[in-house]
Structures are given as structure tokens and as C-alpha cells.
Amino acid sequence: MTKIAVFASGHGSNLQALIDAAARGELAAQIRLVVCDRPGAYCLTRASQARIPYFMFYPHKYPNKAAYEELILRQLREREVEYIVLAGYMRLIGPTLLEAFPQRIINIHPSLLPSFPGKDAIGQALAAGVPLTGVTVHYVDEGMDTGPIIAQRQVSIDPGETRESLEQKIHAVEHELYPKVLQEIFTKRRENLD
Numbered sequence: 001m002t003k004i005a006v007f008a009s010g011h012g013s014n015l016q017a018l019i020d021a022a023a024r025g026e027l028a029a030q031i032r033l034v035v036c037d038r039p040g041a042y043c044l045t046r047a048s049q050a051r052i053p054y055f056m057f058y059p060h061k062y063p064n065k066a067a068y069e070e071l072i073l074r075q076l077r078e079r080e081v082e083y084i085v086l087a088g089y090m091r092l093i094g095p096t097l098l099e100a101f102p103q104r105i106i107n108i109h110p111s112l113l114p115s116f117p118g119k120d121a122i123g124q125a126l127a128a129g130v131p132l133t134g135v136t137v138h139y140v141d142e143g144m145d146t147g148p149i150i151a152q153r154q155v156s157i158d159p160g161e162t163r164e165s166l167e168q169k170i171h172a173v174e175h176e177l178y179p180k181v182l183q184e185i186f187t188k189r190r191e192n193l194d
């Protein structure tokens with residue numbers, strides 16, 4: 001079992017997909033901790049329901065990113081976390097965590113990167129009028145959605161597509177793709193360790 005922490009800021013539907021895939025035995029990972037920067041976010045309810053401990057912090061109460069990332073790092077080390085999995089975490093990861101987890105931080109983004117990085121990628125794609133968007137799983141570096149790409153899936157933007165319908169299609173793809181890609185990464189890593 002690979003020990004992971006999931007970082008989320010919001011609804012947590014991807015967190016749920018990972019919890020469910022692990023419960024079904026399709027993802028050989030143990031979610032040791034959920035890290036969240038927003039009080040009241042629904043991802044915290046999901047963590048509680050699955051009996052996963054969470055660490056909720058208020059970023060503005062710290063002098064800088066390094067200060068709260070140090071605290072997060074301590075939590076991750078205590079739980080022997082091996083990978084950080086970002087699932088709708090709305091903050092850039094700083095040097096403290098990047099240096100502690102080289103090539104061990106993974107993110108999912110709702111566009112075909114390098115197109116539409118940053119916030120509201122779905123809105124950006126709709127506004128651009130492109131016929132195709134998608135989902136990208138990638139390693140995290142210091143930039144905004146710029147790290148090496150691991151996997152991508154296309155999602156069509158059909159005539160009459162609304163934000164709601166496109167969001168639904170993208171989420172469905174994310175929930176299938178993320179556990180699958182993570183499972184592949186963790187399997188490869190275990191093979192290399194053997």
C-alpha cells in the first residue's frame with residue numbers, strides 16, 4: 001500500500017473517487033491524511049465519513065507559505081506519507097513541500113494542458129470556443145499547472161454545451177482517470193523497489 005495525503009480545498013469529488021477506488025481494491029493506496037485550507041469545505045465531511053484524519057489550516061494566520069508548509073510537512077512525516085495527491089487544492093505548492101517530495105506530488109487539472117492553466121479552466125475553454133478540452137494528470141513543479149504531463153483524456157465541447165454539462169463530463173472523466181493513473185504510478189514504484 002502506498003501511503004498518500006490528498007490535498008483539497010472544495011467539494012472533494014475527486015477525493016471521493018480515490019476513497020471509493022481504494023475501498024474497491026482498485027487503488028492500492030492508503031489515504032493517511034486529507035489536508036484542507038478552507039473551513040467548512042465539503043471535502044472535510046467526506047474525510048470524516050471515511051474516517052480519514054484531516055488537517056485543516058488557515059493560511060492567513062501564518063506569516064508565509066513556508067510557515068504553514070512546515071506544519072503540513074510535519075503532519076505528513078508523522079504519517080509516513082509517500083505521495084501528495086492534489087485534488088482541487090487551490091494553492092501553489094512551495095519549495096518546502098516540493099523539496100521534501102521530489103516527483104512525488106501529483107495534480108489533476110480540468111483542461112488539456114498546456115492549454116488553460118490556472119483557475120476556471122472549464123470557463124476558459126468555453127470562453128475560447130474550442131471544440132475540445134479535457135483532463136490532465138501531471139507532476140507538480142513550482143509553476144501553475146506546468147509540471148511534466150503523465151496522462152491526458154479528451155472531452156468534446158458539443159454544440160449547446162453548458163458549463164454544467166461540461167463540468168459533469170469532465171468530472172466523470174477525472175473520477176475514472178485519476179485512480180487509474182495513480183495506481184499505475186504506485187505499481188511501477190513498487191516494482192522498482194522490489
Ligand code: GRF
Pocket residue numbers: 008009010011012013014015087088089108109110174
Ligand atoms: C477538479 O476539476 C480538478 O481537476 C481541479 O479542481 C476540481 C476539483 O473538484 N483541480 P473536486 O473538489 O474534486 O470536486
